Amino acid sequence: MREYTAAPTFTIADEDTIVGSVFGQAEQAPRRVLFSRPVGDDWVDVTAAEFARLVSEVAKGLIANGIQRGDRVVLMSATRFEWTLLDFAIWAAGAVTVPVYDSSSADQVRWILEDSGAALAIVEKVRQKDMLVGVPDTLRRLLVIDDGAEALLIADGASTPDADLRDRLDALRADDLASLVYTSGTTGRPKGCMLTHRNFLSEVRGILNATIGDVARPGQRMLTFLPLAHVLARAVSLAALEGGMTQAHWSDFKTITGQFARFAPHTILGVPRVFEKVRDGADKKAREGGNLKGAIFRFAEQTAIRWSENLGHTGGFARRPSLLLRAQYALCDRLVYAPLRAALGGHCEFAISGGGALAPRLGHFFRGVGVPIYEGYGLTESTAAHCVNVPGAIKIGTVGKPLGGNAVRIAEDGEIELSGGVVFTGYWHNDDATATALSDGWLRTGDIGELDSDGFLSITGRKKDLLVTAGGKNVSPGPLEDLIRSHPLISQAIVVGDARPYITALITIDPEAFDSWRAENAHPATTSIADLHTDPTLRAAVQQAIDDANTTVSHAESIKKFAILDRDLTEESGELTATLKVKRHVVSTRFADAIEAMYRH
Known part of the structure; x- marks a missing residue:
């Protein structure tokens, strides 16, 4: 389709x-x-x-x-x-x-x-x-x-x-400008997305007229803790108000678990990192309880995933679970799932995730636990969610179907394009960027995707370089990379962090500059970059360049860790184009071990 x-x-x-x-x-x-x-x-x-x-x-x-x-x-x-x-x-x-x-x-x-x-x-x-x-x-x-x-x-x-x-x-009036929401761009300068009252109303009413509206009703509680500067949190908060829910606000993520117990929300809105932390916290607590408790949690996690995989797209069973699986599930519910639901306040029956890709395994785990996560997809330019999974129509691994009044299509090159009442009117004082983003009412997203026969959208790649962390923060790697590369010792900087909990970077050392640095630091002439890529003095020099670059961005966009590669990137190895641009997908694949190491420690 x-x-x-x-x-x-x-x-x-x-x-x-x-x-x-x-x-x-x-x-x-x-x-x-x-x-x-x-x-x-x-x-x-x-x-x-x-x-x-x-x-x-x-x-x-x-x-x-x-x-x-x-x-x-x-x-x-x-x-x-x-x-x-x-x-x-x-x-x-x-x-x-x-x-x-x-x-x-x-x-x-x-x-x-x-x-x-x-x-x-x-x-x-x-x-x-x-x-x-x-x-x-x-x-x-x-x-x-x-x-x-x-x-x-x-x-x-x-x-x-x-x-x-x-x-x-x-x-x-509905078509009056309501908000300028600035979003990162590839040039590094944030662009102001012009969102009208009609845009917000289209989003809010689209949400409420999906079966999500059964949750956003008087008597239900929602704890809002994501930044309201993020269009997703703001849009869902607006929908909750129009639906008559009771909302509470909290901004300290370190103490959010205690607020779940204190406020007992029926609905939680999060980005993937929120749900990763909840799962990781339960795992950590189990492992700290000894080998047996750790083994029980791992078994319960596998059982929850298998249980969810038996569920169909409407929420009922696509495959009836075996007698053994039902018995295992009942045991795990008493030992693991019920305490986990209690940690979320004991009343949570609905979770929404956006702002980044949710790992299907994590989606299956939470659905198996009894707290289904409904993943959606959108941009600031689409006033948050354009497509979303909803109760009765969920396919884990997809971002759902368009909300009412919206359309999605796949361009010839695979790019996802969106249209409808939620699509913004353009960028503030930036006609060129607007013309690039919009064509005949269709928004070019820069993402690559597929539509299945039922209209569910899957995100398969990213046409543009903009990174979206697991916490939902948009990060433009280009300006950071340019600043880091300005250091005389550094040849290439590749910022990493798409769907990851924080931003990291792969660094290569300029061979000629390395010769001078090596002599200044009294290393033998036969010493190579590979020999010294973990050297504290070399790392300190690179750290300074990264620290300088980090001063230009927010904490969430700053580089937390880096790895110095043992050689420079070259055109001959297929890592650079003829114009010496980095082929990100090649580098990410070739140095996957170095990337994974930065997120393991």
Whole structure:
């Protein structure tokens, strides 16, 4: 199959906006608990009526600070209740949210401020103010969440007439710009994806009109812990609000397990690395309990995978499990699966994964445990999920079928192309990049894939070089490699990290520069690169080059480990093109052992 279209299951009126969900919930069910806000050791409920009031008061504060319709407001913070509150308030004021990862480097933050022409910036912590030194003249004010930005805006807006806010809300339209979401590009400069209210509504209603909507309903709880600057977390959070779920926010991944037990969510949204950590944590705990417990976990893991493999695409059994497998499963459920479900809060019945490829083995393990993970696929340019597996229609190893109102096709060269209401309108102030990405309403993804006869999409490769870590972070390797190669001792740098937990690099040493370095460091003239590729002094020199490159990117994009290869890459060996460009697939295959070693230790 070359193309598959999912029929629309909803409509969007021209006057519909994503912020309308807030006031709709307040009108229909004012006492419905939409959020649990952490205050000290407790969770404090926030009803639909209370949230709508807060959004209105903060929005009036933005208006009082001179924010006009269409103005861009930068929001740089870890995931927390205030993030969502400010996002909706910015929209209510008729402005445009520009989310920024709190882990971004100073260079990245300044570029986004300059490129977006932001009128206001809101950061989470006082120390982040230093990143805004020398920002453009368009920035009129800087607020800090930890310094009471919410209260300050509410106070500022106290004298703003309600009619002013109503005028802003009434003027909003579905096709108005809602957000500029910056994403890494191959040039190294992040590009601002223009997402409209219609884009977000298409995503939210597509999610809710799939059978996922059975989960996103009043009385269900979701713990949001991925960065809300990531379009996936933001889109699912918006869908949860429109569906009437209760959400809580948490940003400290190191303590997230305790929050699962504390909040007992019904739904977990994660990237593959989240689920890898849950599985690895259970394995580690079992091994620490002794050889017997470790063996039991390994047996239970295999049993869960075999159980899942017996399940069909609709969730029922495609093959009835044998009597032996059923007995083994019942035993493993008592010993391993039930405690693992309890560690997730005891109520989790639904997990969503995106932002990177989920290993099929991991998907089978969790489905066998009783917590199915529904994997999806999309880009920032498609407002998060375009295709997704859903209850009743799941094929592990694929990323599912398009959400309603969207289509996917495979181009002649195998590239995946997407269309539909979720596809963005283009890049901010970058017509050339827009023309490259969009053609007659179809988004060129840069990924290679296949469609099966049922319309399920599988990702088989990557046409572009952009890496996506297991944590869902987009990393453009080119700028890092260019900086590292600028060191006189280094010939080639190949950044690695696609579907991996962190970024690493393969380094080759320039043969001529090595001759000088060898003499300066009193090594015999007969000593080769292969002899010294683990030498501490040589590694220290390379480490300095990597440290310098790492200062230009966020922590999540920085190189954590590197390996020095025992020789340089050459055209003759097939590792370089005639124009001396690295053939990544050849290098990755040829030096697979060196790559794997960086992730084993």
